[in-house]
Amino acid sequence: MPSLLAALFFFAILTLWVSAWWPVAVFEVGICALTAAALLRARRSPFPFTFPLVPLTFAPAWGVFQWLTGRTVYSFDTRSAIAHWTAFLAVFLCAFLLFRDAPVRRWFRAAMLWFAFLLSILATLQTFTSSGKVFWLFPSGYTDYVMGPFLSRNHYAAFIEVVLPIALYEASRRQRPSVLYCAMAAAMYASVIASASRAGMLLATAEIAAVIALVSIRGGVNGHRIGATLLGIFASFALFTALVGWGNLWNRFRAPDPLQIRRQLVLSTLHMIAAHPWFGVGLGAWATAYPRYALIDVGLFANQAHNDWLQWTAEGGLPFGLMLAALFFWCLRPAISSVWGLGVIAVFLHALVDYPFSRPALGSCPILILAMLAAWQCGRSAPGDHPSPPPLDPASPPTPSI
Numbered sequence: 276m277p278s279l280l281a282a283l284f285f286f287a288i289l290t291l292w293v294s295a296w297w298p299v300a301v302f303e304v305g306i307c308a309l310t311a312a313a314l315l316r317a318r319r320s321p322f323p324f325t326f327p328l329v330p331l332t333f334a335p336a337w338g339v340f341q342w343l344t345g346r347t348v349y350s351f352d353t354r355s356a357i358a359h360w361t362a363f364l365a366v367f368l369c370a371f372l373l374f375r376d377a378p379v380r381r382w383f384r385a386a387m388l389w390f391a392f393l394l395s396i397l398a399t400l401q402t403f404t405s406s407g408k409v410f411w412l413f414p415s416g417y418t419d420y421v422m423g424p425f426l427s428r429n430h431y432a433a434f435i436e437v438v439l440p441i442a443l444y445e446a447s448r449r450q451r452p453s454v455l456y457c458a459m460a461a462a463m464y465a466s467v468i469a470s471a472s473r474a475g476m477l478l479a480t481a482e483i484a485a486v487i488a489l490v491s492i493r494g495g496v497n498g499h500r501i502g503a504t505l506l507g508i509f510a511s512f513a514l515f516t517a518l519v520g521w522g523n524l525w526n527r528f529r530a531p532d533p534l535q536i537r538r539q540l541v542l543s544t545l546h547m548i549a550a551h552p553w554f555g556v557g558l559g560a561w562a563t564a565y566p567r568y569a570l571i572d573v574g575l576f577a578n579q580a581h582n583d584w585l586q587w588t589a590e591g592g593l594p595f596g597l598m599l600a601a602l603f604f605w606c607l608r609p610a611i612s613s614v615w616g617l618g619v620i621a622v623f624l625h626a627l628v629d630y631p632f633s634r635p636a637l638g639s640c641p642i643l644i645l646a647m648l649a650a651w652q653c654g655r656s657a658p659g660d661h662p663s664p665p666p667l668d669p670a671s672p673p674t675p676s677i
Contacts, residue, residue: 276316280309280369281296281386284643287636288394288434291424292409299635303362306639310365313372325649330602331367331642334360337595338558347557348564356590357557359635366639370646375654380647381592384441384615387643391438393461398423399519400433423472423480432475435463435629437618437640439479443486444615454511462473471527474628478621483512489614534668537581537628543568544580547589564589579633583626592625602645609648611640614650 283305290298338357340346347353374380397410399422407418415421430462430508432638439460446456464483469477546568547556556564562578569577580586588596603623610616622631632638 276313277307277383280306280373281383281390283309283605284636284639285390287639289424291430291634291636292413292415292421292426302636302639303358303365306362306365306369310369315370317372323653325653326373326605327602327645327649328364329369330598331360331364333598334558334591334595335364337591337598341554341557341591346554347560349560352559352563353557356557359638360558361640362635363638366642367646367649370643374647374650375569380650383643384647385440388441388445388459391435392442392462394423395435398425399466399469400460401501403519420470420644422466426630428470428472429475429625429629430631430634431470432467432472432479433622433625433629434637434640435467436475436478436621436625437644438481439463440482440486440603440617441615443483444490446492447486453481457511458515461515464512464621465515465519468516468521468524471523473524473527474625475526478625481619482621485617486614489611499643534628536571539569539571540577540580540622541582541585544582544585544589545571548593551592552594553594555588555590556593558590558595561586561590577584579630581629582631583630586630606645606648609652610644613648613651616644616651619644619648 283302287298287302290339308532327448332461338353338360342350342357352502370383374383401409401411402422405421407415407421408422409415409421415426417426420428420430422428440462441458442460446453446460459485464479467479544561544566547561547564550568561580562576565580567576580589584596584599587599603620606616606619606623610619618637619641625631
């Protein structure tokens with residue numbers, strides 16, 4: 276069953292570029308079927324309570340309440356949003372049930388890491404050589420910065436943010452510096468530079484600093500090992516980022532007012548929240564309600580607020596926004612303790628300036644890590660899955676699994 280979950284997740288990511296609804300439907304129906312099978316399989320074993328179930332269950336239930344009581348400006352979009360939030364809940368439930376087994380948890384982290392690493396190489400090569408074609412075959416409607424199946428540079432950066440701490444953690448926790456994991460981390464970081472995502476670069480850099488700092492202050496890791504690991508990481512990063520170059524990203528930072536349109540969208544969304552503070556305009560209905568609160572007309576369709584936090588609050592009201600804020604604050608402690616789970620924090624922060632949770636496949640990436648963190652908390656004594664492993668016996672080889 277873990278392999279089926281991984282296959283479904285990889286399929287959903289690789290079809291993100293498809294504009295039709297069928298890939299989303301396949302993913303959502305598939306994940307609900309897997310969740311039903313996982314629940315049946317675990318029906319006789321105790322089901323431990325974990326807090327993320329509260330906000331993730333509240334989200335689709337709140338949408339159903341809005342739909343049934345007519346508290347939405349567009350019921351079709353609200354029904355679609357209910358399906359998306361139900362998929363997030365199903366992803367968490369299925370993954371949580373599977374990841375209570377520590378070897379399965381480590382296997383899935385390894386699968387995510389290898390998938391992201393290979394995709395980062397493909398995405399970097401593609402963005403420089405395909406003239407905007409997805410996988411060099413399918414026209415995307417864009418001429419540049421199409422990163423693999425991702426048509427949005429920020430969505431791609433959010434995907435890498437989820438997985439990058441896993442590679443950094445593995446590179447720094449071993450008895451000898453791991454060239455493989457250093458190269459994986461460097462390739463993923465360089466691909467974010469190639470995508471020219473400003474928020475992605477800042478958050479990925481912050482993840483690197485956070486992982487190094489957390490591993491350095493933990494016991495069981497000596498200074499020589501940290502120094503050698505840092506040297507390997509920085510050498511790999513210098514090589515890979517030099518290959519992709521910083522010019523395009525630097526030019527985007529030099530833009531005169533890069534947040535002008537986002538600032539107007541934020542102000543309009545704040546007006547929307549003020550007008551509907553308790554029940555919102557309906558989950559998924561921000562784009563329909565936006566023209567009434569728009570401050571400028573840029574001649575383009577505004578599909579998202581480019582700030583998931585404000586959009587959640589505008590669509591679901593203050594109760595909905597506060598419930599998701601509680602989910603974010605819950606994840607802080609386990610994410611920092613685990614080190615490999617820091618990507619969840621990064622994506623939630625990225626949601627302040629973009630909309631990484633708008634696509635079910637992309638939003639499921641941090642949900643999967645949330646499920647790992649919840650399962651890890653329920654079984655902290657699982658061997659080989661500690662955030663800071665004890666000093667290795669010189670006579671015993673390092674553990675190769677992750």
